[in-house]
Amino acid sequence: MEHEHAENVPLVRVVEPRKSRFPQRMCFYTVAGIITLTVAQLIFLARTSAARDWDHLHHSRFSRQQVRRIISQEVSTESIANFSKVYYDGEPHLGGDGPELTAYTQDKFLQFGLETRLESYEVLLNRPISHRAALIDGDKVVYELSLEEDVQAQDPSTRRPNRIPTFHGYSASGNVTAKFVFANYGQKSDFQALEKAGVSCEGKVVLMRYGKIYRGNKVLHAQSRGAKAVLIYSDSSLDGDITTDNGYKYYPEGPARNPSMVERGMVFDLTQYPGDPTTPGRASHPGSDRIEPETLPKIPSLPISYLDAKPLLDALEGHGPAIWDNISSGPSTLEVLVENEQDYDYHTITNVIGEIPGLLDEEVIVGNHRDAWILGGADPNSGTAVVMEVARVLGDLYLRGWRPYRRIVFASWDAEEYGMVGSTEWVEDHARRLNRKALAYLNIDLGYSGDQFAVKASPLLEAAIKDATRFVDDPYGRHETVYDDWMASPVAGVRPLGSGSDYTAFFNHLGIPSADLRYQFRDGNPAYHYHSNYDSLHWMENYGDPDFEAHAALSKVLALTVINLVGHGVVPIRTRSYAVLMDRVLRQYLSNMETQEVRDVLETAEYLLDAASSYDNQLERLSREYFRDYAWYHFITKFANMCRIKVANFKLVRLERIFLHKDGIDGRPWYKHIVFAPHRDDGYAPALFPGLIEAIEDSDTEKLDKWIEIVHRALKTALHTIAN
Known part of the structure; x- marks a missing residue:
């Protein structure tokens, strides 16, 4: 082996x-x-914030700081001056007229890179046919009123052969001969003073001066007291120190008011609703169901100059008590003849809409009206130039790669001067979409009539606007910034909105937070010739804003406010100012009433004030978190913050709508907002908690109880919204 x-x-x-x-x-x-x-x-890995992540995700090339710097650099006085000249040099453009300016606005929006469209409506408007007014003694004419402004060699606009006659929008036709009385500013208190003095307006022509309240309410007050016609004139009583009595020459030789100026304007009942008087609450398209308009005056009215009013005032001397400024109230012994013929017909008006797309399904609307009583050197062209400049700058930013979070809608409204017709029809037409998507409406109407920056707005927008003004230099050098100059002025802070411009439908009807920004007249400024033939580019270049520096400052404030609203993950709306205002006003109205219901309302208002302060602090923390840099492994924290931001934004966008009442204010249901509305006796000025104050003024306890319940319910809803 x-x-x-x-x-x-x-x-x-x-x-x-x-x-x-x-x-x-x-x-x-x-x-x-x-x-x-x-x-x-x-x-x-580099630490990043949610803000930077969002910009990278959507390929947005510019940070907020860069956008601010570009706006400051790119807003141009030369560009603004050119816009002012183009809109001024066209033909007179009453509502429904001026197709060349409609086309120009559309072309410019397209040039700026905006998605542009035209939206038209068919609305009832009037045009003047003829008019006459004369002071007569039997068959003898003592004085024939000229009813037009004097031609001024220095101001080319006054020499135009096609200038618009002096008339009132929506005035009644009529032929009246009667004795006349003087009713000062035509306020309710002025008519009460006449009644107390034993002076009757029944069967008379009422002579009044412009100022204090909306001209339409002057006509309504006279009509309700049996007057047969109205004449309204402009004088220097509200011009401060810049008057001929103080040695100033009148325009165009000097800054004082030219005595031949005539203020045109609409006179329908704005306290009921704006827009087409035949389609309240719905858009006025061809073939729309229409009502017989109830808001048009039933007596004729004419605007006249002080030169034409003076012979009438002289004829009153010694007749009746001198209640105001040594002017006898009448009635006169002589009579005045008033003839007014108006043509009413349906006209096509056209809004020009341009949009910059946003990344979220929310939008901010920026608007100005394009129509004017004649050429509108300041009203509306100063505002038009500002909005066009902001559209140009932001459109260029978008073309260069900037991406706003929210859509920006630029609107050039038609027929605003007749009663915010173009904007109201558009809002009523798009109400469902706006209710879901609109964050805010920013309005520029008369952008410049003096050197005082002023803001009327929903308190919710106060923080966004104030922040914008801190980054803009004071164009007058009185202070470092517009904010500093504003806070040092008699109109410091955000004041309440009433009515009288295109924010009305957005704010009072749909509850969309709105603002109106402007440089306005103050004592010491040259007299502004509102709605007259002297509202001209010549006035602007010689007595207004000749270098357009205030226009540029307003453009920057508007642009930066837009950026604050569309360029921030956290909606920059704050609630405490609103709560403070409501708490103060409710205590002013109700504190002397000893009922359990009133105590409940005041207690809830106080709770809301505390909750609003806490909520604003939470929003500030969320805002800081949004811009805070985190390491990559804190992605869950960033995601949680974004969820909180989404919830907060959802609440903020809808917060103003809580204060809408579906049935509206008693007697004027179109106005839905229970905190803000135009005062029923003024038309322009705001009434705060109008349902409550009207019930108190009318001594109507049943109505008062109803509105206490409505207000309390809204306060509780607001409290629940922000406290949870």
Whole structure:
């Protein structure tokens, strides 16, 4: 056996070659290196904020700071002056007229990169046919009123052969001859003073002066007291120190009011509703169901100059008590003849809409009206130039790669001067979409009539506007910034909105937070010739804003306010100012009433004030978190913050709507807002908690109880919204 085993052993041992382990090691080291580098990158990865992540995701090229800097650099006084000149040099453009300016606005929006469209409506408007007024003594004409402004050689607009006659929008036709009385500013208190003095307006022509309240309410007050016609004139009583009595020459030789100026304007009942008087609450399209208008005056009215009013005032001397400024109130012994013929017909009006797309399904609307009573050197062209400049600058930013969070809608409204017709029809037409998507409406109407910056707005927008003014230099050098100058003025802070411009439908009807920004007249400024033939580019370049520096400052404030609203993840709406206002006004109205219901309302208002302060602090923290840099592994924290922001924004966008009442204010249901409305006796000025104050003024306890309940319910809803 041993021999056989030895024979099977090979003489030479074959050794198997050893396999190399280099590939496995190489693979191991490569994977390990990749893992090491990845871990190292993650550990040392740049910290980012949610804001930067959002901008990177949507390829937005500019930060907020860069956008602010670009706006400051790109807003141009030369560009603004050019816009002012183009809109002024066209033909007179009453509502429904001026197709060349409609086309120009559309072309410019397209040039700026905006998605542009025209939206038209068919609305009832009037045009003047003829008019006459004369002071008569039987068959003898003592004085024939000229009913037009004097031609001024220095001001080319006054020499135009096609200038618009002096008339009132929506005035009644009529032919009246009667004695007349003087009713001061035509306020309710002025008519009460006449009644107390034993002076009746029944069957008379009422002579009044402009100022204090909306001209339409002057006509309504006279009509309700049996007057047969109205004449309204402009004088220097509200011009401060810049008057001819103080040695100033009148325009165009000086800054004082030209005594031949005539203020045109609408006179329908704005306290009921704005817009087409035949389609309240719905858009006025061809074929729309229409009502017989109830808001038009039933007596004729004419605007006249002080030069034409003076012979009438002289004829009153010694007749009746002198209640105001040594002017006898009448009635006169002489009569005045008033003839007014108006043509009423349906006209097509056209709004020009341009949009910059946003990343979220929310929008901010910026608007100004394009129509004018004649050429509108300041009203509306100063506002038009500002809005066009902001559209140009923001449109250019978008074309260069800036991406706003929310859509920006620029609107050039038609027929505002007749009663916010274009904007009201548009709002009623798009009410469902606006209710879902509109965050705010920013309005520029008469952008410049003096050197005082002023804001009327929903308190919810106060923080966004104030922040914008801090980044704009004071164009007058009185203070460092517009904010500083504003806070040092008699109109510091945000004041309540009433009515009288295109914010009305957005704010009072739909509850969309709105603002109206402007540089306005103050004592010491040259007299502004509102709605007259002297509202001209010549006035602007010689007595208004000749270098357009205030226009530029207003453009920057508007643009930065827009940026605050559309360029921030957290909606920059704050609630405390609103709560403070409501608490103060409710205590002013109700604190002397000792009922449980009143105590409940005041207690809820106080709780809301505390909750609003806490909520604003939470919003500030959320805003800081949005811009706070986090390491990558805190992505869950950033995601949670974004969820909180989404919820907060949802509440803020809808907060103003809580204060809408579906049935509206008693007697004027179109006005839905229970905190703000135009005062029923003024038309322009705001009434705060109008349902409550009207019930108190009318001593109507049943109505008062109803409105206490409505207000309390809204306060509780607001409290629940922001406290949870």
